[in-house]
Amino acid sequence: MLENYLPVLIFIVIAFVIGAVMMGMGFMLGSRKPDSEKDSPYECGFEAFEDARMKFDVRYYLVAILFIIFDLEIAFLFPWAVVLGEIGMVGFVAMSVFLGILVVGFIYEWKKGALEWE
Amino acid sequence: MELLDSFLPHGLATVIWIVLKIVLIVLPLMVLVAYYTLAERKVIGFMQVRIGPNRVGPNGLGQPIADALKLMFKEIILPTKANKVLFLIAPLLTLGPALAAWAVFPFDAELVLADVNAGLLYILALTSVGVYGVIIAGWASNSKYALLGAVRSAAQIVSYEIAMGFAIVGVLVAAGSLNLGDIVRAQDGSLFHWFWLPLFPLLVIYFISGVAETNRAPFDVAEGESEIVAGFHVEYSGMTFAVFFLGEYANMILISALTALMFLGGWLSPFQGTFLEPVFAWVPGLVWLFLKTAIFAFLFLWFRATFPRYRYDQIMRLGWKVFIPITIVWIMVVGLAVVLELPWWFD
Numbered sequence: 316m317l318e319n320y321l322p323v324l325i326f327i328v329i330a331f332v333i334g335a336v337m338m339g340m341g342f343m344l345g346s347r348k349p350d351s352e353k354d355s356p357y358e359c360g361f362e363a364f365e366d367a368r369m370k371f372d373v374r375y376y377l378v379a380i381l382f383i384i385f386d387l388e389i390a391f392l393f394p395w396a397v398v399l400g401e402i403g404m405v406g407f408v409a410m411s412v413f414l415g416i417l418v419v420g421f422i423y424e425w426k427k428g429a430l431e432w433e
Numbered sequence: 434m435e436l437l438d439s440f441l442p443h444g445l446a447t448v449i450w451i452v453l454k455i456v457l458i459v460l461p462l463m464v465l466v467a468y469y470t471l472a473e474r475k476v477i478g479f480m481q482v483r484i485g486p487n488r489v490g491p492n493g494l495g496q497p498i499a500d501a502l503k504l505m506f507k508e509i510i511l512p513t514k515a516n517k518v519l520f521l522i523a524p525l526l527t528l529g530p531a532l533a534a535w536a537v538f539p540f541d542a543e544l545v546l547a548d549v550n551a552g553l554l555y556i557l558a559l560t561s562v563g564v565y566g567v568i569i570a571g572w573a574s575n576s577k578y579a580l581l582g583a584v585r586s587a588a589q590i591v592s593y594e595i596a597m598g599f600a601i602v603g604v605l606v607a608a609g610s611l612n613l614g615d616i617v618r619a620q621d622g623s624l625f626h627w628f629w630l631p632l633f634p635l636l637v638i639y640f641i642s643g644v645a646e647t648n649r650a651p652f653d654v655a656e657g658e659s660e661i662v663a664g665f666h667v668e669y670s671g672m673t674f675a676v677f678f679l680g681e682y683a684n685m686i687l688i689s690a691l692t693a694l695m696f697l698g699g700w701l702s703p704f705q706g707t708f709l710e711p712v713f714a715w716v717p718g719l720v721w722l723f724l725k726t727a728i729f730a731f732l733f734l735w736f737r738a739t740f741p742r743y744r745y746d747q748i749m750r751l752g753w754k755v756f757i758p759i760t761i762v763w764i765m766v767v768g769l770a771v772v773l774e775l776p777w778w779f780d
Contacts, residue, residue, distance in 0.1 A: 322451045322547040323536045323555065329455050330532035334525040334676050338509075341672020345508045354513045356576035357667055369577065375588045378749070382591040385757070389598035392764070393554060396605035399771050407772045414761060421757070430753045432746030 377429055388417055454546055458535055466682045467497035473734050480738040507671035512574060515668065519573035524673050527566035527680035530559040534687055539614040541700045541718040552613040556691065557601060560646070563684065564590045567648075567655070570677070571665035582664025585745065586648055586655030592752040593645040593652075599760035600639035603632050604695045606767045617699035623706035627698040631770070634763050636696040638756050640729060643688035645748065647681060649733055651740035652748055685733050686726070693725035 395402075395410050424430065437446040471486065471493065478485025489495035511517055537552040539545040549555065564587055571583020605611065607628055608619040620627045629636050645652040648664075656664040666677050693699060700718025704710045743751070769775075 319547055319549050321447075322455070323533075323549065325448065325451050326455050326536035326546065327529070327533040329452070329459070331525050331529040333459065333532065334528040334680075337676055337679075338521065338524065338672050341505055341507070341509050341675070344505050345671050346506075347508060351513070354510060356512055356514055356574070357578065357662070368572075368575065368580065371581070371584050375584050378588045378592060381753075382595060385595040386591075386598065389595065389602060392599075392602045393605065393611070396602045396764075396768075397609060397611055399606055399768055400609050404772050407768055410768070411765065414765070418761065425754070430749065432749050 374432065381424065381429065384417075384420075388414075451546075455536075458546060459532060462532070462535065462683065462686070463679075465686060466679055467501065469682050469686060469730065470500070470678075471497050472730075473737070476731070476734045477738045480735075501675070504671055504675040509671040509673055510668070512576065512668050514575040516573040516575065519569050520668075521673065523566050523570035523573060524669070524676035524680065525566075526569060527563055528676050528683065529680075530562040531680045531683035531687060534559045537613060538690065539617065539694070539699065540722060542614075544719065545614060548612070548614060550610075550612050553601060553605065553611045553616070556613075557598065560684070560687070561594060563646075563680070564594075566677075566680065567665050570669070574665070574668040576668050578662050578667045579665050582655050582667070586665055589648070589652065589655065589745075589748055589752070590646055592749060593642040593756070596638055596752055596756035596760055597642040597646065599757065599764060600632075600635040600642065601695070603635040603760065603764050603767050604628060606764060606771055607632060609771075613694060613699075616695060617701060620698040620701060621705070624698075624703050627696065627701070629696045632696060632763070632767065634759055636692070638760055639696070640688070640692050640732070642752075642756065643692065644733065644736060645752065647684045647688060647733075649681075649685065650737040651743050653742060654745050654748065686730060689729035689733065690722070690726045692729045693722060697725045697728075699725075 391413070392410070395406065399406060437449055441449070474496075475485040475493070486493035486496040489499045511520065534556050536547050537545070537549055537555050539548070567590065568583050568587045571579045571581075571586070574580070604616060608616040610616060610619070648655045666674060669677060698721075700722045702710065702713055702716065702718070702721055704713050
């Protein structure tokens with residue numbers, strides 16, 4: 316059972332090694348002529364002013380929070396979906412109630428305007 | 434395997450054997466990715482009544498190799514203000530998962546590296562890691578354009594990941610298994626047993642979400658060259674940029690292949706159950722899978738040549754207010770059909 320996952324582990328390691336080797340080759344073969352102008356953050360010809368780690372819209376946080384709720388929901392749906400054929404109507408109704416609560420929350424956030432980007 | 438076992442300790446022989454198989458998957462994949470970039474330029478060229486690249490080798494077939502060589506010899510710029518370690522980890526986090534996801538991918542009935550039961554869960558998990566590459570790249574670059582691009586891109590990717598996850602749940606309900614091989618076997622029978630028919634809305638949503646996930650046109654506000662230059666990878670050059678680029682194209686092929694697997698019957702012959710089945714019985718399943726994948730891979734390119742870029746609020750509206758409600762409804766429809774044993778595509 317668990318030895319089935321050994322190739323997966325090796326594959327993950329190799330996948331990252333490939334990327335690292337490619338970047339390593341870039342470092343070895345490419346030229347290196349550092350220059351203070353070249354290495355400064357790109358800003359359309361301007362001298363970079365202010366800090367680049369600036370404030371951004373709070374709605375991005377909101378999207379991230381909503382994402383966590385829905386992603387958890389998907390994690391709950393996965394095992395249910397796999398065995399739905401066996402647990403039958405009872406399982407279906409139980410999940411309908413659960414999804415129903417989620418949908419109520421979804422309608423609430425929709426009406427509250429959390430999904431609006433003007 | 435036996436040969437290796439004869440002169441090496443068993444554990445080491447197993448590992449080397451696995452590594453050989455992985456190389457057999459990754460090498461063709463890298464070639465495919467390289468030529469997919471050429472195909473993109475050619476296809477879009479023809480759609481715009483141009484010829485596309487045609488200088489390097491016959492019909493421009495040497496172009497991807499020339500591109501790779503050129504990028505290899507380019508200088509890698511490490512911006513002075515950047516967080517160097519994270520700056521270099523970010524491209525790896527984009528390419529790594531895009532390659533590693535193929536570990537559980539069944540290419541034919543018996544042709545799979547790791548036949549694990551949590552296959553689809555593993556793929557969903559790995560494709561989710563991709564967003565870290567984007568957000569780390571944007572933050573570590575310490576540049577305004579990069580940060581803006583990363584934040585936009587991250588919000589867009591996570592939004593569409595929900596629709597994508599719900600679409601996958603629909604497939605699970607219909608197939609009753611997380612094992613990718615079993616999902617294909619559940620579609621056995623004929624063209625009309627494939628899931629594209631009962632799960633048609635989910636097919637459309639899954640693929641469009643895939644386009645949005647990979648930040649491809651028309652959902653490419655994260656790159657938006659006319660406003661934020663190149664988005665999260667504006668500070669990357671040379672090989673570090675190439676790794677991002679490879680990751681993006683590997684992801685596009687992965688999404689295409691997964692769509693073919695989950696909705697178009699993977700390696701199954703389209704002539705199953707018809708009088709043509711014996712005529713095409715000699716065609717290996719790998720070829721069918723490749724052709725089906727090519728359909729979706731072509732759609733990626735076609736979209737880019739056809740659609741103008743969406744506005745950001747339109748993208749978010751499509752993801753949250755259209756796709757998520759449709760998928761929730763369709764999961765309930767499919768779930769009800771399975772519970773009532775209605776599905777005629779099951780026999």
